[in-house]
Structures are given as structure tokens and as C-alpha cells.
Amino acid sequence: MERQYKTRQRELILSFFREHKENCYSIRDLIAELSKHAQTVGEATAYRTVDLLCEQKLLKRFAPAGAGSATFQYVSPESACLHHFHLKCQKCGKLIHADCEEISKLAEHIEKEHGFFVNHADTVFYGECAQCRGNGE
């Protein structure tokens, strides 16, 4: 069933994201960061690889805010990202995994009272994290 080859580029990209769990990167960023370490990956390959990793639920894709490009961030599969919500800081980019009961209760509430089935994977709370709020508004 394993129809995929292990290549330098895929290892490189996955490692990069795994080593930078705190931030998200556009394809452009990714290539720039890799090139700092004298590593090169073709643009098309980068796009193809992040698509692959998104399908495998190893990366999360964030839509461009206004204009700009999509960004990607590592999400560990073991953290059960499919079952909790995500809080994304709009200032520093930090992604917080909120595994809290209150939030799941809300999802239930929305489903029962509003008849609306919430897609956890696509729903992100945007705002500002504790640290950024601390560092002067």
C-alpha cells in the first residue's frame, strides 16, 4: 500500500515543519527558510508536498488573510487535532490546541440547538494570545 517514495525533499519539508511547530509558513517562506541552510526545493515540489502533507493531516492549511498566500503549519497527529479546536494568534502566529471541555460542549450546543454541524477541522478561532496581549496592546 505504500506507494510513496522517501525523498530528500519530502524529508526536508516535513522536518522543517516539525522543527517549527510554533509558526506557519507560506510556500515562499518555506523555500526561503530552507535556502538559509543551503537546501533547495523546487517551487512545484513544495506545493505538491504540502498538499500531500495536508491530506495526511500532518499540516494544517490557513487561508490567506486578506491578499497573500496560504500558509501551512505542523499539527502533530498524536494531539488529536481533529477533535479539538484551534486558536490562532493573529499577531505572533502561534497555534494553540484547545482541548477543553467547554469548547466541545459548545459544539454540542450548536449542533443540538442550532442544528448546525460544526466542522472542527476547518474552524479556527482568530484573536490574540496571552503573551501578545501582555506585550503592550
Added chain:
Amino acid sequence: MERQYKTRQRELILSFFREHKENCYSIRDLIAELSKHAQTVGEATAYRTVDLLCEQKLLKRFAPAGAGSATFQYVSPESACLHHFHLKCQKCGKLIHADCEEISKLAEHIEKEHGFFVNHADTVFYGECAQCRGNGE
């Protein structure tokens, strides 16, 4: 202070969105819909106008799902859209304004317990609405 002219195009675009509160439209959709009524608006003007309307909080911008283009939808200023959450159906596109206490309580919880300040304007719950769930999964 009013540095803006009232033009046919702006009236037209705002009216269109106001008369179609239930759905969201890409620039391409918008121009197509208007042309059905023998109304024309240049593409550049359409982009410039929706940007303007977004700044004025009369439209809400939805980032493109995967590839594709951004879409825009009317949000009435009187409905206090800045203070409640939005549920967006990924099937039919309907935007539900959830003015419910449970949800505001959650925002408080997130702020108090997680130290994360939620930006209501940018946060959208994606999922599937009651009707679409009814019409066969």
C-alpha cells in the same frame, strides 16, 4: 469628512449584496449576476468597491476554500455582527448569525481560562446547516 462620491457602480454593488443577504459571491459571480440585469461594472471597480465595503464593515470577506477566489457577503451593521459569531454552511453558503448566550459565554471562557482574546469579526464556524443535513448527507 465625506470624501466619497455616490456613483452608479457603488449603489449597484451595495444594493445587490443587500438584496442577497443569504449568499456570498466572488467578484466573478457578482459581475455575472449584475450583467443578468443588464448592469455592468468593471472588474477593477468591483474589486475596489468590495474592499471599500469591507472596510466599512458592510461586507464580510471569506477566504477562498482551497484554490479559488475570495467571496463577499452582506452583513447588516444594525445586526451587531461584530458582537456575535457566524456559522457558515460549507454546502449551501448560508451565513447564520448566532446571537446566542452560550457562544458569548464560550468567548468569555476562552479569554479568562486560556488568556486568548477572540476576534469575533474574523472567527467563523464552518460546517453544515440544518437544511443541508436534512437533504440527505
Added chain:
DNA sequence: TTGCGTGCAAAGGTTTTGCATGGCA
């Protein structure tokens, strides 16, 4: 050796911008 992966270049689509013209106030 087989067939997937890569990289280049080209294509496709969306959004922005420059500039001359048009139109509101």
C-alpha cells in the same frame, strides 16, 4: 528496471496597479 518524484517552464486564475477618461459635487 519500474514508476513515482522533481524541476523547469508555461499556463491558468485572481487581484492589483498605472493611466487616461468620465462623472459627481
Added chain:
DNA sequence: TGCCATGCAAAACCTTTGCACGCAA
């Protein structure tokens, strides 16, 4: 009349795709 708005065309981006070559297994 003075500016802002419009529309066209061009440009700037972002992303996808075709194809020949490279490389893992």
C-alpha cells in the same frame, strides 16, 4: 472646476500542470 471614480490593459502574484529527466525501491 476640482477631485475622486471608472475602466482598460498590463502587471504582479499565487498555484497548477505538462513533460523530460532523476532517483528510490
